[in-house]
Amino acid sequence: MRAYAAIASRQFQSALQYRGNYALGMLSSLALVLAMFFFWHAGFDGRSAIAGYSWAQTKTYLLIGYLSANLVATSSEARMSESIRTGNVLCDLLLPVDFQGARLSEALGSVAAQGVPALLVTLAVAVAVAFSGVLPPSGIGAALGAAVALGLGVVLKSAIVYASALVCFWTTNYVGIAWSRAALTNLLCGALVPLAFFPAGVAAVLRWLPFAGITDTPARIYLGQLVGVHAFLAVCLEAAWTVAVLFGGRVLWRAASAQVTIHGG
Amino acid sequence: MGVDADRRIHGPRPYALRVLWLYGRMLGQHALARLSYETDFLLTIGASALTQVLGLIFLGVVFSRIPSVRGWTFWQAALLYGLLLEVRGLAAAFGEGAWSIGGAVARGELDRLLLRPLPVLVQLYGGGLGWSAIADLGLGAAILAVAGPHVAIVWSFGTVAALCVALPSGAMVYWSAMLAANSIAFWTVGARGTVAFLLHGVSELAKFPLPVYPRLLAGVLTWCLPFAFLSFYPARALVAGPDLAVWLSPLAGLGSLLCAWLVWRAGLARYEGTGS
Amino acid sequence: MAAIEARALCKAYRRPLRAPGLSGSVRHLLRPRHQDIVAVDHLDLSIEAGEAVCYVGPNGAGKSTTIKLLxxxxxxxxxxxxxxGRDPHRQRVANARDIAATFGNRSQxxxxxxxxxxxxxxxxxxxxxxxxYRQHLRTCADILGIDAFLSAPVRQLSLGQRVRADLAAALVHDPKILYLDEPTVGLDIAVKERLRAFLRQLHRERGLTIPLTTHDLADIEDVCDRLVIIDQARLLYDGTLRQVRDRFARERVLRFVVRQPDRADPAGILAGCGPVRAAWEGDTLVVAFDRLAVESPAVTARVLRAMDVVDFHLADAGIADVVRRVYERRLDLAEEGGQP
Known part of the structure; x- marks a missing residue:
């Protein structure tokens, strides 16, 4: 366990060292959230509700989506691609720690460096728009439930990012992988559009997929749309998916590590 | 060893022509090398196609809830999206080299380029084509073909001419933004493309028509980071006929190019000053 | 005019200072501090066309920076x-046509x-x-054996193959000057030998000017005729290999293995040879002296006459000793360099 803590701490430090990086990464996703914000603002012109969401609820949902998107370090693809390209991955393999465990520790280390400022910025944004009515949590239970779901979502998303980063064993183009993974998770978890805005049947299916746990579940618990047993079941589903994706990552890793070739002689 | 008397030199002689020929030759070599990694090639194109299809689904979901935003319908927005894909695809196809600046600086590979009697930028951009652009260009064309008939396009000689001016200009804007953003690596070695990701993120704002945004932001997207020229002004020219903005798009393109060039030069000068 | 001419050449840059550990990261985040580093300090260097010059100094002495400046x-x-005759930085492209360079284990x-x-x-x-071009390929195939891996992607080459490939690439345009930054680092003995033979040939037959940096002393003796020693960004010594040997590597050691040694003080036997130091090591008499001040035959003749010698052995201090003393900061160039 100490080894993993050391790896997480190392990643925390190097994430801090490239201080400009995560601030810029945050701004980058802020651009998209901003686009959505203004788009819906224009869309709500003359309407009081869309798919049962008021403008205030939509705003709150998007803010939680932004928070959840930035709580997770998404530079894993870049790091892993680099270490495969340079052959450093061999050094990682020599360490007496589990590869997936080490990468997840790195991700959590980055969360500490990256997520804390993201949290602060989100709070600042929340305060700034408070006057235009971002909603508070619907109750103490909702606040706690949302926090649990959000925390679980961090692990879930890290596991998803890890699995997609393994694709770098087959391609040098990590940028493309990172972008399509981001497009997929951001759309299907609700970070861009509340899942309720999808056609009802599609939304129901999406809520059964692993991505919903990242944004939709915490956001709906926060807004009081998921309460009691329903909220509990949603969090259970999220936990189940977390375990499943972690396991899937291990299977994928076994296939990927067979790809490791040693360059030169 | 006998002296081989063959004095033939490959390629054209005049310098400018020769540089262009060498650029093409490098791209050709890389294309061949790249195609030999089939999985990589297909994954690259597949990933890009997935990204853009998801973007389209997103647009569909959004417009399924509101029939029009600030006067723009779904099909008009789709047209705008298609144009964005074409313009960004064009720029990305020939802009792949910019993404290698960060790595070249960090690993000292720039030294090798500085030792060659060719402009460094030519060598960088000769380092590869943006294959993902194939997916963008293909999907963009498909979207334009499908959305076109649903939109009452004002076809005239002026519209065609405006497109011929606006699309390359838009591509120039995005290409320049990526060059400038990736050149930041000269100052913060660790950053690698982060600023470029940021600017790419900002260019996502061009997925929506400009009137959606507050005046200040719309002004920024026209005058500071002229991403409105990627999609909005050309799309408006198609929907409402060419106007002044679309004719001025070459200014945006050339202005961006000049700024990017200055950033690149400053970065290279810094590299030559510190060696890292 | 010299092929390469540097006058009062200086290079300084800033490096971020960061204490190790977490607190160091945080502190650097809050208040970045920098250290000014002088990599090259008033270097005067002149290399004639056709010279092979070896550039020696401890790690971080400023060797690579100098090569990059040149x-x-x-x-x-x-x-x-x-x-x-050109400013290599301002006229980079024109300069690039006439030179080539390889950098250690970084491939070009x-x-x-x-x-x-x-x-x-x-x-x-x-x-x-x-x-x-075809002729160049033939030469490289003959001496470096690159024809065996011409069609392999560079990523699949072994280090030895890659270094040879790099050299073949550097010489395609028949440069007048070839800069080599640690050309033999990490290579096995056979490849090293092959590489040195090629460099010798280039230098002797084509008159190629070769400035090279190295830590491998065999490179120096095999390829170069001149040695430049730098340390802490400053030039310590500049002269021919012969001069180096005659100035700093003059000690000669003769070892005589003697049957039934009496271990008597050998001073008597050696009287008249000049200043020598002699001592017994077991059954071996070890005599050390300055090879320019004392004649070896005289010493040998006296010992052979006085004792029953079974075997004997001669060893000279080489360039290796000089360089090691420089690295360990034990060589006082001013003092020892005083007399020729």
Whole structure:
């Protein structure tokens, strides 16, 4: 366990060292959230509700989506691609720690460096728009439930990012992988559009997929749309998916590590 | 060893022509090398196609809830999206080299380029084509073909001419933004493309028509980071006929190019000053 | 005029200072601090066309920086450089046509392309006539054996193959000057020998000017005729190999294995030879002296006459000793360099 803590701490430090990086990464996703914000603002012109969401609820949902998107370090693809390209991955393999465990520790280390400022910025944004009515949590239970779901979502998303980063064993183009993974998770978890805005049947299916746990579940618990047993079941589903994706990552890793070739002689 | 008397030199002689020929030759070599990694090639194109299809689904979901935003319908927005894909695809196809600046600086590979009697930028951009652009260009064309008939396009000689001016200009804007953003690596070695990701993120704002945004932001997207020229002004020219903005798009393109060039030069000068 | 001429050449840059550990990261985040580093300090250097000069110094002494200044990659902070009459930085492209450089274990070749493709591209970049190119390939095949891996992507080459490939690539355009930054680092003995033979041939037959940095002392003795020693960014010594040996490596040691040694003080026997130091090590008499001040035959003759010698052995202090003493900061160049 100490080894993993050391790896997480190392990643925390190097994430801090490239201080400009995560601030810029945050701004980058802020651009998209901003686009959505203004788009819906224009869309709500003359309407009081869309798919049962008021403008205030939509705003709150998007803010939680932004928070959840930035709580997770998404530079894993870049790091892993680099270490495969340079052959450093061999050094990682020599360490007496589990590869997936080490990468997840790195991700959590980055969360500490990256997520804390993201949290602060989100709070600042929340305060700034408070006057235009971002909603508070619907109750103490909702606040706690949302926090649990959000925390679980961090692990879930890290596991998803890890699995997609393994694709770098087959391609040098990590940028493309990172972008399509981001497009997929951001759309299907609700970070861009509340899942309720999808056609009802599609939304129901999406809520059964692993991505919903990242944004939709915490956001709906926060807004009081998921309460009691329903909220509990949603969090259970999220936990189940977390375990499943972690396991899937291990299977994928076994296939990927067979790809490791040693360059030169 | 006998002296081989063959004095033939490959390629054209005049310098400018020769540089262009060498650029093409490098791209050709890389294309061949790249195609030999089939999985990589297909994954690259597949990933890009997935990204853009998801973007389209997103647009569909959004417009399924509101029939029009600030006067723009779904099909008009789709047209705008298609144009964005074409313009960004064009720029990305020939802009792949910019993404290698960060790595070249960090690993000292720039030294090798500085030792060659060719402009460094030519060598960088000769380092590869943006294959993902194939997916963008293909999907963009498909979207334009499908959305076109649903939109009452004002076809005239002026519209065609405006497109011929606006699309390359838009591509120039995005290409320049990526060059400038990736050149930041000269100052913060660790950053690698982060600023470029940021600017790419900002260019996502061009997925929506400009009137959606507050005046200040719309002004920024026209005058500071002229991403409105990627999609909005050309799309408006198609929907409402060419106007002044679309004719001025070459200014945006050339202005961006000049700024990017200055950033690149400053970065290279810094590299030559510190060696890292 | 000299092929390479540096006058009062200086290079300084800033490096971020960061204490190790977490608190160090945080502190650097809050208040970045920098350290000014002088990599090259008022260097005067003049290399004639056709010279092979070895550049020696401990790690971090400023060797690579100097090479980068001479090749035009870096811009000097102060001072001037002239390479074949040009400013290598300002006239980088023109300079690039006449020079080549390889940097240690960093390849100059494109990772993904087969070696043959890379070489052909270089042929076109430098507009090398087809005949001369084919001849170059033949030479490289004969001496470096690159024909065995011409069609392999560079990423699959072993280090030895890659270094040879790099050298073949550097010489495609028949440069007048070839800079080598640690050319033999990490190579096995056979490849090293092959590489040195090739460099010797280039130097002797084609008159190629070769400035090279190395830590491998055999490179120095095999390839170079001149030695430049630097440490802490400053030039410590500049002279021919022969001069170095005559100035700093004059100690000669003769060892005589003696049957039934009496271990008597050998001073008596050796009286009249000049200043020598002699001592017994077991059954071996060890005599050390300055080879320019004392004649070895005189010493040998006296010992052979006085004792029953079974075997004997001669050892000279070599360049290796000189360089080791420089690295350990034990060589006082001013004092020992005083007399010729």
């Amino acid at each position: 090749t035009g990659i870096l811009r000097p902070t102060a001072g001037t450089v002239r390479v074949l 070749l494109n990772w993904d392309l087969p070696l043959g493709e890379s070489l052909a591209l270089l042929r076109d970049i430098y507009a090398v006539p087809q005949g001369r």
